[in-house]
Amino acid sequence: MSATTPDSPETGGLLRQPLSVWATAFAAVVAFMGIGLVDPILPAIAKGLDATQSQVSLLFTSYFLITAVAMLVTGFVSSRIGGKKTLLIGLTLVVVFAALSGTSGSVGELVGFRAGWGLGNAMFVATALAVIVGAASGGAESAIILYEAALGLGISTGPLLGAVLGGWHWRYPFFGTAALMAIGFVLIATLLRQTARPVKKTRLSDPIRALGHGGLSTTAFTALFYNYAFFTILAFTPFVLHMDAHGIGLVFFAWGVLLALCSVFVAPVLQRRLGSVRVLHLALTVLLVLQVAIALSGHTGIIVFVILTGVPIGINNTVFTEAAMEVSDAPRPVASAGYNFVRWLGGAVAPYIASKLGEGVDPSLPYYAGALCCLIGMAVLYTRRRHLRSLERVDIDHTFQDAPTLARH
Template sequence: MGLRDFHPAVLATALATFVSFLGIGVVDPILPSIAREMGASHFMVMFLFTSYLLVMGLANLVAGALATRFGSKNTMPLGIATVAVFAGACAFVSTIESLSILRGVWGLGNALFTTTALAIIVGVAGGCSEGAITLYEAALGFGIACGPLLGGLLGAQSWRLPFAGTSILMIITFGFVIATVSEPDTERQQGIRDVVGTFRHTGVFTNAVIGMLYTFGFFTLLAYTPLIIGLGTVQIGLVFFAWGLFEIVGSAILSPRLNQRFGMPEATSGALVVGVGLVVLLGRLSEFRFSTPDPATNH
């Protein structure tokens, strides 16, 4: 199935998904530059991720309910516009506290978008829903991969440019969405109680806890590594771009095949074990790197 076979609204939403998830990692390569220019500690710089993800996580609990009440067609553009405005505002502030607050509101906009994007894609795709979901997942993965790359390339000139670039891309995306997206068939209205009630299901609760712990570990590495890795802005962007590409390979190619061959619980457990082993190995390698004296200092 080619891109021409998809409804324009599916393509516009996929583009919005790409740009939205690009914004998660765009700040990663510029963290050392922000810390230097603003005189911020590592702890304070971490709030650029903490505020974004914390607000986004909490807002997701209510964003779905808002979408069923006011309509996905209204909720998604509101989220895109919020991201565009507050990503652009990040390019003009001069304190780490202001930047953290703006990133938090940016996370709110991303929550309003992500809770409605998939519903719109499936709702307008008709008989092509499976292909549309694959397109959505590909856009999400490429967004996560390309965010650090964009941040590295633009951030090499100024740490403000990645924020401005993300804002411009979101403004363009907003125009496409407004012009093409219509209201899909929606579910009944839901409230926060309905969302929280799903955690009574053992499977939902277990997967939520696993996802939370995995995401905690993932963003611990994603957020803190640039501050200690000792690479330039572009180099950091390339490192995490490669990380994102391998994530796409794992989720889109390896995961379906492993699930089919071994079963989802077994494949998931195996992936977690391998992930733990790789993190331990990276920790040992980095410990060796930082503990080995520089030969130049011995002369």
């Protein structure tokens, strides 16, 4: 058997990555900033544009709805023009529409520009995962952890950037994101080599066909209900905190730090000890309990329990992504597209429904609905558990691979 070289993907550590991977990861951090960027400024946007909570929540709905639908075509595009060109087109769209968002004169314009932003984000994010997996040292598992670290860092710093810039004016975070994404564009354009096109081109129908696999569809639809709970926390909570942009930003920064730490460090340990399916059940249970606790709490309790939701959300993000990549025999880009199409639909409907429930009925009701979605997600996992048996084999393989390392320590 031939020895691997020091730079072999099988021997590289998580932090020993090519510059092209770090450039893509940096751009991914900024892309994920766009998710939480508007959180601290939602009340200010509502006031500045004379809009209701549910109208402002459409900033998330348009963004994630377009992101979900666009996931179905990203593989079709990237398999024909290559990963690098797809990344650069996605980044260009984000720069343009993020900047235009800052010029909006009405909530309708802002919602429309966020939809264009979502299109660019979908093209970038779906392709970035495939590029990082293909170029990173340490194999697919290390690449996914690195990708989830970028997600966690982006989601945690997004609210902080939104708070700092939004403290001056609600328009400034949009311009700031456009500038950072322009830097990402330059880094990828200069550091990422042209990626090879797949031998087999992806058809438009491939992601939907991939969802015909019982394991992938189970993972995707469980993630849909989980994402409803996730984005209830992210999109509705700023309205019940009754704090300024800096206060909201600090709350979600602390939340995002927990999310990032649990994505990178806690999730892999729990997977090795418990297996992916058990970890998903555990994390969904914790998120359910915390959602009920938020609904029953006063102001201080809401802050504490919202921050703590970063723990199960961080764990779920990593485990769901790895499960979607490993559970079926579909190529990873195709499986990712089908999975993300379904799961982002949860992120699209949650903000609007939660805001409507909070405005029209009671501010605690959105969190009870989020808890119910966690329960439904666990029911889907349990009733369709036979489709996830391949994940158990993956977890066993990881355990045996880690055994020599653990023995040395």
